[in-house]
Amino acid sequence: LVAALVAACASAGVCQSASAPKPLVSHIFTADPSAHVFNGKIYIYPSHDIEANVAEDDEGGHFNMRDYHILSMDKIGGKVTDHGVALDLKDIPWAGRQLWAPDAAYKNGTYYLYFPVKDKQDVFRIGVATSKSPTGPFKAEPQPMAGTYSIDPAVFTDTDGTSYMYLGGIWGGQLQRWHTGKYEANGSKTDLKKDNEPALSAKVARLSKNMLTLDEPLKDVQILDQNGKPLLGGDHDRRFFEGGWMHKYKNKYYFSYSTGDTHLLAYATGDTPYGPFTYQGVIMKPVTGWTTHHSIVEFNGKWYIFYHDVELSGKTHLRNVKVRELPRRADGSIETITP
Numbered sequence: 001l002v003a004a005l006v007a008a009c010a011s012a013g014v015c016q017s018a019s020a021p022k023p024l025v026s027h028i029f030t031a032d033p034s035a036h037v038f039n040g041k042i043y044i045y046p047s048h049d050i051e052a053n054v055a056e057d058d059e060g061g062h063f064n065m066r067d068y069h070i071l072s073m074d075k076i077g078g079k080v081t082d083h084g085v086a087l088d089l090k091d092i093p094w095a096g097r098q099l100w101a102p103d104a105a106y107k108n109g110t111y112y113l114y115f116p117v118k119d120k121q122d123v124f125r126i127g128v129a130t131s132k133s134p135t136g137p138f139k140a141e142p143q144p145m146a147g148t149y150s151i152d153p154a155v156f157t158d159t160d161g162t163s164y165m166y167l168g169g170i171w172g173g174q175l176q177r178w179h180t181g182k183y184e185a186n187g188s189k190t191d192l193k194k195d196n197e198p199a200l201s202a203k204v205a206r207l208s209k210n211m212l213t214l215d216e217p218l219k220d221v222q223i224l225d226q227n228g229k230p231l232l233g234g235d236h237d238r239r240f241f242e243g244g245w246m247h248k249y250k251n252k253y254y255f256s257y258s259t260g261d262t263h264l265l266a267y268a269t270g271d272t273p274y275g276p277f278t279y280q281g282v283i284m285k286p287v288t289g290w291t292t293h294h295s296i297v298e299f300n301g302k303w304y305i306f307y308h309d310v311e312l313s314g315k316t317h318l319r320n321v322k323v324r325e326l327p328r329r330a331d332g333s334i335e336t337i338t339p
């Protein structure tokens with residue numbers, strides 16, 4: 001029976017069980033899955049990892065991705081469809097290299113793909129591309145979104161229809177090089193090295209109604225401890241590193257993120273999309289591979305976490321996306337997952 005099930009899963013291109021999540025696809029490497037439900041279907045907007053033969057470094061040069069593929073599924077555990085190339089680096093007029101973790105949104109008949117990529121000066125910016133279909137192909141705007149920088153855009157649309165973009169990542173994501181408001185080309189490759197000062201924050205801004213521009217300057221996403229004090233730069237187990245995500249549950253805003261060099265997914269809650277947010281705990285202990293990156297989405301009344309590890313390759317830059325149910329307690333708090 002087990003052999004028959006494995007064979008059936010393999011021929012369908014997907015195998016998923018409640019107890020041990022498996023890679024959603026294995027014909028390409030995928031990472032940083034931003035999941036959304038559009039028209040009753042699940043769409044996953046991941047990075048598309050490739051072997052580019054670049055040596056590993058603290059700036060993530062080995063993550064040298066060149067396009068995006070969008071995945072979809074009718075239900076959790078169902079067949080996963082790869083819709084092919086949705087956007088290629090060569091079709092983004094201002095882009096230099098490294099297409100990192102994207103996200104997507106829908107408004108008024110148009111789908112928006114938000115993506116970080118280094119410009120021709122090797123500075124990460126956020127771009128936006130549009131399509132009439134959730135799976136693309138997407139057409140990139142001719143310039144990056146004004147006022148954006150760093151990586152990992154995540155767009156959250158509140159129940160009143162207002163959309164917000166969260167972004168940022170330290171180390172290879174370059175956020176530390178913007179701490180004065182201007183880009184420091186020779187700034188630190190990691191963080192500010194000020195362990196006793198407030199940690200660098202992710203950023204947030206409301207999006208304009210046309211979803212193509214920021215409607216206000218970026219603000220700090222403050223994460224406080226239980227005493228109302230900002231988390232410190234030296235608090236590597238709790239401070240923000242990269243991969244921010246916002247979801248709303250019972251009128252509370254949950255900002256979740258990766259702690260990077262301590263490899264945790266953590267979360268903090270607040271009363272508005274801007275925060276401040278109070279640190280609550282760990283969502284997921286380290287996965288295999290250096291990076292950890294997730295999204296959280298509700299589908300048919302259940303909450304799921306999409307994430308990645310390196311089960312298929314054993315290599316940190318060749319990742320595979322997975323999904324599992326998000327274990328939530330009655331009070332809304334999230335139980336720690338041991339992957």
Ligand code: FUB
Pocket residue numbers: 031032047060063100101151152169242243291292293
């Ligand atoms: O995929 C490249 C980078 O790795 C992402 O932008 C980060 O969040 C980390 O997952």
